[in-house]
Amino acid sequence: MTTPTSTPAVPRTGIWLIGARGSVATTVVAGCAAVAGGLQPAIGMVTLTPHFAGSGLPDLGSLVFGGHDVVSCPLPKRAEQLAARGVLPYDLPQVVRNELAAADAEIRAGGPVMDDLSQDDELISRFADDIASFRTRNNLVRCVVVNVASTEPAPREGDERLPASSLYAAAALRAGAAYANFTPSTGLHHPALTGPYDVPVAGRDGKTGQTLLRSVLGPMFAQRALTVRSWSGTNLLGGGDGAALADPDAAAAKNAGKARVLADTLGATPEGVVHIDDVPSMGDWKTAWDHIAFEGFLGARMVLQTTWQGCDSALAAPLVLDLVRLLARAHEVGLTGPLPELGFYFKDPDPRAPASLSEQYVALLGLAEQLRAEHT
Numbered sequence: 265m266t267t268p269t270s271t272p273a274v275p276r277t278g279i280w281l282i283g284a285r286g287s288v289a290t291t292v293v294a295g296c297a298a299v300a301g302g303l304q305p306a307i308g309m310v311t312l313t314p315h316f317a318g319s320g321l322p323d324l325g326s327l328v329f330g331g332h333d334v335v336s337c338p339l340p341k342r343a344e345q346l347a348a349r350g351v352l353p354y355d356l357p358q359v360v361r362n363e364l365a366a367a368d369a370e371i372r373a374g375g376p377v378m379d380d381l382s383q384d385d386e387l388i389s390r391f392a393d394d395i396a397s398f399r400t401r402n403n404l405v406r407c408v409v410v411n412v413a414s415t416e417p418a419p420r421e422g423d424e425r426l427p428a429s430s431l432y433a434a435a436a437l438r439a440g441a442a443y444a445n446f447t448p449s450t451g452l453h454h455p456a457l458t459g460p461y462d463v464p465v466a467g468r469d470g471k472t473g474q475t476l477l478r479s480v481l482g483p484m485f486a487q488r489a490l491t492v493r494s495w496s497g498t499n500l501l502g503g504g505d506g507a508a509l510a511d512p513d514a515a516a517a518k519n520a521g522k523a524r525v526l527a528d529t530l531g532a533t534p535e536g537v538v539h540i541d542d543v544p545s546m547g548d549w550k551t552a553w554d555h556i557a558f559e560g561f562l563g564a565r566m567v568l569q570t571t572w573q574g575c576d577s578a579l580a581a582p583l584v585l586d587l588v589r590l591l592a593r594a595h596e597v598g599l600t601g602p603l604p605e606l607g608f609y610f611k612d613p614d615p616r617a618p619a620s621l622s623e624q625y626v627a628l629l630g631l632a633e634q635l636r637a638e639h640t
Contacts, residue, residue, distance in 0.1 A: 277322045277592045278404040280395050280441065282432045283413030284331025284371045286504060287351065287548050288446070290342045290364075291581040292412070293329050294356055297363035300324035304353070308582030310608075310628070311589050319635040320596070321589040330370030330398045332391060332432065333413075334377055339368040349547045351577050370398055376428065384426050391435030399439075406595050408588045409436035409443045412580070414504050416449045430454040437461060442591040446470040446584060448520070448612070461601050464594040466587060467610030472579040473572050474499065474538075474552035475525050475611045476621070481556070481568070482529030483620035491559040495526055496536035498553045501576070502546035525611060528619035549575050583609050590631065597638040605631035 281289040298304040299312075300323070306312040311321055343357035343364055357364065372394045375387055382390070399407045411429055419427050426434070429449035434457055436443040444466040445451035452465060471479065474497060485492050527533040536555075552572040560566055587609055594603060607617025608624035618624055 274323070274326050275405040276326045276328050276402065277588070278395075278399050278402060278407035278441075279327050279329050279588050280398060280407055280409045280436075281329065281331035282374070282409065282411040282429070283333055284329075284367075285333040285335050285337055285339060285342055286412060286414070287342075287346060287577040288412040288580045288584065289331060289333075290339055290346055291351065291577040292584050293339060293364055293367045294343050294346075294352055294360050295581045296324050296327055296329075296585055297360035298353075298356055300327075301360070303356070303359060306582070308579070309586055310582075311586045315629055316632045319593065319632045320638065321593045321635070324585065324589075327588065328370075328402050328404060329367035330372070331367075332372055332374035332394065334374045339364040339371075346548065346577070351548045351575055370402075374428075374432075376431070384431060387431050388434045388438060391432055392438035395435060395439035395441055399441075406592055407439065407441040408591045408595070409433075409439075409441045410584055410588060411443075411445045411447050411449065411451055412584060413447060413449070415447055419450060419454070426454060426456060430457060433457060437463065442595045444587050444591060444606075446580065446587070453612075459601060464591050464599045464603050465601065465614075466591060466603050466606040467614055468612040469610055470580055470583055471609060471611045472576060472583065473550065473574055474554065477552075477554065477570055477572060478525045479529065479619065479621040479624070481570075482526055483622070485556075485558060486530055492526075492530055492534045493557045493559055493565075494535040494555075495557075496555045497538040499538065499540045499550060500543045500546060500552075501540070501550035502542065502544045503548045503576075520612075525619065548577055549573070590635075593635050594631075597635065603631070 281292065283289055299306045340357060340361050343352060346352045347354050347357050376382065395407060395409065411432060416427055416429055427450045429445065429447065429451045433443055433445065433451045440463060442464045445468045448469040451468060453468060523533055554570045556568040558566055558568065587606065590606060602614035604614045604617035605627045607613025608621065608628045618627060
Protein backbone atom coordinates (compact mmCIF):
# COMPACT_ATOMS: atom_id res chain seq x y z
CA MET A 265 0.00 0.00 0.00
CA THR A 266 1.40 3.38 -1.01
CA THR A 267 1.26 6.11 1.58
CA PRO A 268 -0.13 9.28 0.03
CA THR A 269 2.23 12.23 0.07
CA SER A 270 1.13 15.79 0.47
CA THR A 271 2.17 18.42 -2.04
CA PRO A 272 4.73 20.77 -0.50
CA ALA A 273 3.31 24.22 0.16
CA VAL A 274 4.54 26.93 -2.19
CA PRO A 275 6.80 29.32 -0.24
CA ARG A 276 5.05 32.65 0.23
CA THR A 277 6.61 36.10 0.15
CA GLY A 278 5.27 39.07 2.06
CA ILE A 279 4.89 42.49 0.45
CA TRP A 280 4.56 45.27 3.02
CA LEU A 281 3.40 48.53 1.43
CA ILE A 282 3.89 51.92 3.06
CA GLY A 283 0.80 53.90 2.06
CA ALA A 284 -1.09 50.62 1.77
CA ARG A 285 -4.52 52.18 1.17
CA GLY A 286 -3.41 54.65 -1.50
CA SER A 287 -4.08 54.50 -5.23
CA VAL A 288 -0.79 52.82 -6.16
CA ALA A 289 -1.01 50.20 -3.41
CA THR A 290 -4.64 49.40 -4.22
CA THR A 291 -3.78 48.99 -7.90
CA VAL A 292 -0.84 46.75 -6.96
CA VAL A 293 -2.99 44.43 -4.85
CA ALA A 294 -5.92 44.31 -7.29
CA GLY A 295 -3.62 43.99 -10.29
CA CYS A 296 -1.59 41.18 -8.75
CA ALA A 297 -4.78 39.20 -8.04
CA ALA A 298 -6.10 39.85 -11.55
CA VAL A 299 -2.91 38.78 -13.33
CA ALA A 300 -2.27 35.80 -11.03
CA GLY A 301 -5.83 34.63 -11.63
CA GLY A 302 -5.56 34.95 -15.39
CA LEU A 303 -8.20 37.71 -15.47
CA GLN A 304 -5.93 40.34 -17.04
CA PRO A 305 -2.71 40.27 -19.09
CA ALA A 306 0.54 41.31 -17.40
CA ILE A 307 0.97 44.50 -19.44
CA GLY A 308 3.89 46.57 -18.14
CA MET A 309 5.46 43.79 -16.08
CA VAL A 310 9.00 43.42 -17.40
CA THR A 311 9.75 40.45 -15.13
CA LEU A 312 7.07 38.39 -16.89
CA THR A 313 8.81 38.70 -20.27
CA PRO A 314 10.88 35.75 -21.57
CA HIS A 315 14.17 37.38 -20.50
CA PHE A 316 13.37 36.59 -16.86
CA ALA A 317 12.25 32.98 -17.32
CA GLY A 318 14.14 30.64 -15.02
CA SER A 319 15.41 33.42 -12.73
CA GLY A 320 13.60 31.96 -9.73
CA LEU A 321 11.37 34.97 -9.08
CA PRO A 322 8.38 34.30 -6.79
CA ASP A 323 5.06 33.69 -8.54
CA LEU A 324 2.48 36.44 -8.26
CA GLY A 325 0.09 33.97 -6.65
CA SER A 326 2.57 33.43 -3.79
CA LEU A 327 2.64 37.10 -2.75
CA VAL A 328 0.89 38.12 0.48
CA PHE A 329 0.11 41.81 1.06
CA GLY A 330 -0.03 44.02 4.13
CA GLY A 331 1.26 47.43 5.09
CA HIS A 332 1.08 50.65 7.05
CA ASP A 333 -1.22 53.61 6.45
CA VAL A 334 -2.67 56.52 8.39
CA VAL A 335 -6.03 56.47 6.59
CA SER A 336 -8.93 54.12 7.30
CA CYS A 337 -10.71 53.67 3.95
CA PRO A 338 -10.68 49.87 3.37
CA LEU A 339 -9.08 48.52 0.20
CA PRO A 340 -12.30 47.11 -1.31
CA LYS A 341 -13.91 50.55 -1.05
CA ARG A 342 -10.79 52.25 -2.37
CA ALA A 343 -10.77 49.89 -5.34
CA GLU A 344 -14.41 50.76 -6.08
CA GLN A 345 -13.46 54.44 -6.12
CA LEU A 346 -10.61 53.77 -8.55
CA ALA A 347 -12.89 51.74 -10.80
CA ALA A 348 -15.41 54.60 -10.85
CA ARG A 349 -12.60 56.88 -12.09
CA GLY A 350 -11.51 54.47 -14.81
CA VAL A 351 -8.25 53.46 -13.14
CA LEU A 352 -9.35 49.83 -12.63
CA PRO A 353 -11.70 47.78 -14.85
CA TYR A 354 -15.22 48.49 -13.62
CA ASP A 355 -15.92 44.93 -12.44
CA LEU A 356 -12.48 44.10 -11.01
CA PRO A 357 -13.09 45.29 -7.41
CA GLN A 358 -15.91 42.80 -7.01
CA VAL A 359 -14.06 39.95 -8.71
CA VAL A 360 -10.96 40.30 -6.47
CA ARG A 361 -12.83 41.51 -3.38
CA ASN A 362 -11.57 38.60 -1.24
CA GLU A 363 -7.94 39.35 -2.07
CA LEU A 364 -8.45 43.06 -1.33
CA ALA A 365 -10.15 42.28 1.98
CA ALA A 366 -7.37 39.85 2.97
CA ALA A 367 -4.73 42.51 2.29
CA ASP A 368 -6.75 45.14 4.14
CA ALA A 369 -6.91 42.91 7.21
CA GLU A 370 -3.10 43.00 7.30
CA ILE A 371 -2.81 46.81 7.27
CA ARG A 372 -1.66 48.43 10.51
CA ALA A 373 -1.77 52.03 11.72
CA GLY A 374 1.14 54.10 10.46
CA GLY A 375 2.61 57.29 11.80
CA PRO A 376 3.74 59.44 13.35
CA VAL A 377 0.32 61.03 13.74
CA MET A 378 -0.61 64.27 15.43
CA ASP A 379 -0.24 64.20 19.22
CA ASP A 380 1.87 60.99 19.09
CA LEU A 381 4.67 61.63 21.59
CA SER A 382 6.59 58.44 20.77
CA GLN A 383 10.30 58.82 20.12
CA ASP A 384 11.82 57.76 16.80
CA ASP A 385 13.22 54.49 18.12
CA GLU A 386 9.86 53.57 19.66
CA LEU A 387 8.12 54.14 16.32
CA ILE A 388 10.77 52.17 14.43
CA SER A 389 10.39 49.27 16.86
CA ARG A 390 6.59 49.32 16.57
CA PHE A 391 6.72 49.37 12.76
CA ALA A 392 9.37 46.62 12.71
CA ASP A 393 7.25 44.48 15.06
CA ASP A 394 4.29 44.91 12.69
CA ILE A 395 6.40 43.63 9.78
CA ALA A 396 7.84 40.75 11.81
CA SER A 397 4.39 39.73 13.09
CA PHE A 398 3.04 39.82 9.53
CA ARG A 399 5.79 37.47 8.43
CA THR A 400 5.25 35.06 11.34
CA ARG A 401 1.45 35.12 11.17
CA ASN A 402 1.42 34.24 7.47
CA ASN A 403 4.35 31.81 7.54
CA LEU A 404 6.30 33.87 5.01
CA VAL A 405 9.82 32.97 3.89
CA ARG A 406 10.81 36.64 3.56
CA CYS A 407 9.36 40.10 3.26
CA VAL A 408 9.86 43.10 0.97
CA VAL A 409 8.90 46.62 2.10
CA VAL A 410 8.05 49.20 -0.56
CA ASN A 411 7.26 52.85 0.11
CA VAL A 412 4.41 53.97 -2.16
CA ALA A 413 3.10 56.73 0.14
CA SER A 414 2.56 60.37 -0.82
CA THR A 415 5.69 62.48 -1.26
CA GLU A 416 6.88 64.20 1.91
CA PRO A 417 8.95 67.42 2.08
CA ALA A 418 12.70 66.96 2.36
CA PRO A 419 14.05 67.32 5.92
CA ARG A 420 15.14 70.81 6.90
CA GLU A 421 18.59 71.49 8.26
CA GLY A 422 18.52 71.10 12.01
CA ASP A 423 15.56 68.72 12.13
CA GLU A 424 16.08 66.42 15.10
CA ARG A 425 13.48 63.80 14.14
CA LEU A 426 13.63 61.35 11.28
CA PRO A 427 11.01 61.92 8.56
CA ALA A 428 8.27 59.30 8.36
CA SER A 429 9.77 57.66 5.26
CA SER A 430 13.06 57.12 7.10
CA LEU A 431 11.28 55.65 10.12
CA TYR A 432 9.67 53.06 7.86
CA ALA A 433 12.96 52.37 6.07
CA ALA A 434 14.73 51.83 9.39
CA ALA A 435 11.90 49.52 10.48
CA ALA A 436 12.32 47.44 7.32
CA LEU A 437 16.02 47.01 8.05
CA ARG A 438 15.34 46.14 11.69
CA ALA A 439 12.80 43.52 10.61
CA GLY A 440 15.27 42.00 8.14
CA ALA A 441 13.15 42.90 5.12
CA ALA A 442 14.37 43.98 1.69
CA TYR A 443 13.42 47.59 0.91
CA ALA A 444 12.62 49.85 -2.03
CA ASN A 445 11.58 53.51 -1.98
CA PHE A 446 9.25 54.19 -4.91
CA THR A 447 8.76 57.82 -3.78
CA PRO A 448 11.01 60.93 -3.79
CA SER A 449 10.84 60.98 0.04
CA THR A 450 14.04 60.64 2.05
CA GLY A 451 13.80 56.99 3.11
CA LEU A 452 17.30 55.50 3.36
CA HIS A 453 18.85 58.72 1.96
CA HIS A 454 19.23 60.09 5.48
CA PRO A 455 22.61 60.48 7.18
CA ALA A 456 21.41 58.31 10.06
CA LEU A 457 20.74 55.37 7.72
CA THR A 458 23.84 55.20 5.57
CA GLY A 459 24.41 51.43 5.91
CA PRO A 460 25.98 48.96 5.36
CA TYR A 461 22.78 46.96 4.93
CA ASP A 462 22.23 43.26 5.56
CA VAL A 463 19.39 43.09 3.00
CA PRO A 464 19.03 44.20 -0.64
CA VAL A 465 17.75 47.76 -1.05
CA ALA A 466 16.84 49.74 -4.14
CA GLY A 467 16.67 53.27 -5.43
CA ARG A 468 14.39 56.21 -4.86
CA ASP A 469 11.44 57.62 -6.82
CA GLY A 470 9.84 55.36 -9.41
CA LYS A 471 10.33 56.34 -13.05
CA THR A 472 6.87 56.17 -14.63
CA GLY A 473 6.21 59.03 -17.06
CA GLN A 474 7.95 62.32 -17.78
CA THR A 475 11.29 61.19 -16.39
CA LEU A 476 11.03 57.90 -18.28
CA LEU A 477 10.94 59.94 -21.49
CA ARG A 478 13.82 62.11 -20.29
CA SER A 479 15.99 59.04 -19.68
CA VAL A 480 15.44 58.08 -23.32
CA LEU A 481 15.61 61.50 -24.99
CA GLY A 482 18.57 62.84 -22.99
CA PRO A 483 20.97 60.14 -24.27
CA MET A 484 19.60 60.65 -27.80
CA PHE A 485 20.66 64.30 -27.83
CA ALA A 486 24.04 63.46 -26.29
CA GLN A 487 24.74 60.61 -28.72
CA ARG A 488 23.81 62.74 -31.73
CA ALA A 489 26.02 65.61 -30.45
CA LEU A 490 23.07 68.04 -30.41
CA THR A 491 23.34 70.88 -27.90
CA VAL A 492 20.36 71.18 -25.56
CA ARG A 493 19.86 74.86 -24.72
CA SER A 494 16.91 74.52 -22.36
CA TRP A 495 14.54 71.85 -21.10
CA SER A 496 11.36 72.94 -19.33
CA GLY A 497 8.31 71.00 -18.29
CA THR A 498 4.90 71.15 -16.68
CA ASN A 499 2.96 68.47 -14.80
CA LEU A 500 -0.79 68.67 -14.27
CA LEU A 501 -2.13 66.09 -11.85
CA GLY A 502 -4.83 65.53 -9.26
CA GLY A 503 -5.55 62.91 -6.61
CA GLY A 504 -3.39 62.43 -3.54
CA ASP A 505 -0.18 63.16 -5.42
CA GLY A 506 -1.52 66.45 -6.71
CA ALA A 507 -2.49 67.54 -3.21
CA ALA A 508 0.82 66.40 -1.71
CA LEU A 509 2.91 68.07 -4.42
CA ALA A 510 1.06 71.36 -4.00
CA ASP A 511 3.46 71.77 -1.07
CA PRO A 512 6.50 73.55 -2.60
CA ASP A 513 8.92 71.55 -0.45
CA ALA A 514 7.42 68.24 -1.59
CA ALA A 515 7.45 69.43 -5.21
CA ALA A 516 11.12 70.37 -4.88
CA ALA A 517 11.92 66.82 -3.72
CA LYS A 518 10.08 65.44 -6.74
CA ASN A 519 11.73 67.79 -9.24
CA ALA A 520 15.23 66.99 -7.99
CA GLY A 521 14.99 63.54 -9.56
CA LYS A 522 13.75 64.93 -12.88
CA ALA A 523 16.70 67.34 -13.05
CA ARG A 524 19.15 64.64 -12.02
CA VAL A 525 18.28 62.49 -15.02
CA LEU A 526 19.11 65.35 -17.39
CA ALA A 527 22.37 66.15 -15.62
CA ASP A 528 23.43 62.50 -15.74
CA THR A 529 22.52 61.92 -19.40
CA LEU A 530 23.54 65.30 -20.88
CA GLY A 531 26.59 65.90 -18.71
CA ALA A 532 25.18 69.20 -17.41
CA THR A 533 21.83 70.57 -16.30
CA PRO A 534 20.28 72.75 -19.03
CA GLU A 535 18.27 75.89 -18.36
CA GLY A 536 14.63 75.39 -17.51
CA VAL A 537 12.38 74.35 -14.65
CA VAL A 538 9.55 71.88 -14.08
CA HIS A 539 6.24 73.12 -12.72
CA ILE A 540 3.86 70.81 -10.86
CA ASP A 541 0.26 72.01 -10.68
CA ASP A 542 -2.50 70.42 -8.62
CA VAL A 543 -5.67 70.04 -10.71
CA PRO A 544 -8.13 68.14 -8.48
CA SER A 545 -10.59 67.48 -11.31
CA MET A 546 -7.97 65.27 -13.04
CA GLY A 547 -8.20 62.71 -10.23
CA ASP A 548 -5.71 59.89 -10.76
CA TRP A 549 -4.70 61.02 -14.25
CA LYS A 550 -1.86 63.32 -15.21
CA THR A 551 -0.49 65.26 -18.17
CA ALA A 552 3.21 66.00 -18.50
CA TRP A 553 4.52 68.41 -21.14
CA ASP A 554 8.17 69.07 -22.04
CA HIS A 555 9.60 71.85 -24.19
CA ILE A 556 13.18 71.16 -25.37
CA ALA A 557 15.12 73.85 -27.20
CA PHE A 558 18.22 72.51 -28.92
CA GLU A 559 20.86 73.61 -31.41
CA GLY A 560 21.90 71.72 -34.51
CA PHE A 561 24.51 72.03 -37.27
CA LEU A 562 25.64 75.61 -38.03
CA GLY A 563 23.69 76.86 -35.01
CA ALA A 564 20.23 76.03 -36.34
CA ARG A 565 17.70 76.55 -33.51
CA MET A 566 15.13 73.77 -33.15
CA VAL A 567 12.49 72.60 -30.67
CA LEU A 568 11.07 69.24 -29.59
CA GLN A 569 7.83 69.12 -27.58
CA THR A 570 6.40 66.01 -25.92
CA THR A 571 3.09 65.36 -24.19
CA TRP A 572 2.55 62.39 -21.89
CA GLN A 573 -0.95 61.61 -20.64
CA GLY A 574 -1.49 58.66 -18.36
CA CYS A 575 -2.62 57.16 -15.09
CA ASP A 576 0.19 57.13 -12.57
CA SER A 577 -1.21 54.21 -10.57
CA ALA A 578 -1.49 52.02 -13.67
CA LEU A 579 2.04 52.98 -14.70
CA ALA A 580 3.51 52.41 -11.22
CA ALA A 581 1.80 49.16 -10.16
CA PRO A 582 3.55 46.76 -12.60
CA LEU A 583 6.91 48.31 -11.71
CA VAL A 584 6.26 47.78 -8.00
CA LEU A 585 5.38 44.13 -8.68
CA ASP A 586 8.58 43.76 -10.72
CA LEU A 587 10.65 45.25 -7.91
CA VAL A 588 9.22 43.08 -5.16
CA ARG A 589 9.82 39.92 -7.19
CA LEU A 590 13.41 40.93 -7.97
CA LEU A 591 14.21 42.04 -4.42
CA ALA A 592 12.70 38.91 -2.92
CA ARG A 593 14.83 36.75 -5.18
CA ALA A 594 17.93 38.87 -4.52
CA HIS A 595 17.32 38.44 -0.79
CA GLU A 596 16.93 34.69 -1.25
CA VAL A 597 20.32 34.32 -2.95
CA GLY A 598 22.09 36.49 -0.38
CA LEU A 599 22.59 39.79 -2.20
CA THR A 600 22.83 42.76 0.15
CA GLY A 601 23.06 46.53 -0.05
CA PRO A 602 22.07 48.81 -2.95
CA LEU A 603 21.33 47.12 -6.28
CA PRO A 604 22.31 49.50 -9.11
CA GLU A 605 20.99 46.89 -11.55
CA LEU A 606 17.49 48.05 -10.57
CA GLY A 607 18.18 51.61 -11.74
CA PHE A 608 15.85 50.89 -14.69
CA TYR A 609 12.95 51.56 -12.32
CA PHE A 610 14.11 54.78 -10.61
CA LYS A 611 14.66 58.49 -11.20
CA ASP A 612 17.30 58.40 -8.47
CA PRO A 613 18.99 55.02 -8.87
CA ASP A 614 21.64 53.60 -6.60
CA PRO A 615 25.33 54.51 -7.10
CA ARG A 616 27.06 52.97 -10.14
CA ALA A 617 23.81 52.66 -12.07
CA PRO A 618 23.96 54.01 -15.64
CA ALA A 619 21.72 56.97 -16.48
CA SER A 620 20.19 56.06 -19.85
CA LEU A 621 17.22 53.71 -19.98
CA SER A 622 18.82 51.43 -22.58
CA GLU A 623 21.94 50.90 -20.47
CA GLN A 624 19.81 50.41 -17.37
CA TYR A 625 17.83 47.74 -19.19
CA VAL A 626 21.03 45.89 -20.11
CA ALA A 627 22.08 46.00 -16.43
CA LEU A 628 18.67 44.66 -15.40
CA LEU A 629 19.00 41.74 -17.81
CA GLY A 630 22.41 41.09 -16.30
CA LEU A 631 20.79 40.77 -12.87
CA ALA A 632 18.23 38.36 -14.33
CA GLU A 633 21.07 36.24 -15.68
CA GLN A 634 22.82 36.31 -12.30
CA LEU A 635 19.64 35.18 -10.54
CA ARG A 636 19.10 32.49 -13.18
CA ALA A 637 22.62 31.15 -12.54
CA GLU A 638 21.85 30.93 -8.83
CA HIS A 639 18.65 29.03 -9.62
CA THR A 640 20.27 26.25 -11.67
